[in-house]
Amino acid sequence: MFNRKTLFIVGAGxxxxxxxxxxxxxxxxxxxxxxxxxxxxxxxAGTADRDLALNFFEMIQRATSTLRHFVSFATACCSQIPLTTS
Incomplete structure (x- = not known):
């Protein structure tokens, strides 16, 4: 359809x-x-898109799990700080 590079500028509306x-x-x-x-x-009942809702909750569950790992690591690091004073 287009023989050369074409740029479409699409704005609001x-x-x-x-x-x-x-x-x-x-x-x-x-x-x-x-x-x-x-x-x-x-x-x-009343959920517009069941698959979207389930994916949303799975994403939150993964993020929460990842956050727990970071908090655990940070807590372990903080507990060792008093041992590092010189």
């Missing part, structure tokens, strides 16, 4: 003519699609 939401409508659409409802600690 570029998709408005083809019904892609912008501004407040975009924010409301994102909020609606990312709604997560919990029922006794489990993803419940």
């Amino acid at each position: 570029a998709g408005f003519d083809i019904d892609i939401p912008a501004g407040r409508a975009l924010a409301e659409d994102i909020a609606r699609r990312t709604t997560i409802k919990l029922d006794h600690g489990y993803v419940g």
Whole structure:
């Protein structure tokens, strides 16, 4: 289709003519699609995208585990600082 390099500059509202939401409508659409409802600690009815919710919780679980390792390491380092004084 293009015989040479082409640069498209797309700005705010570029998709408005083809019904892609912008501004407040975009924010409301994102909020609606990312709604997560919990029922006794489990993803419940009213959750917009169950797979997205489960991936979100898996990501939090991995981050929490990683953070625990860093805190444990930092605590071990701090406990040894008094031994390093000269």
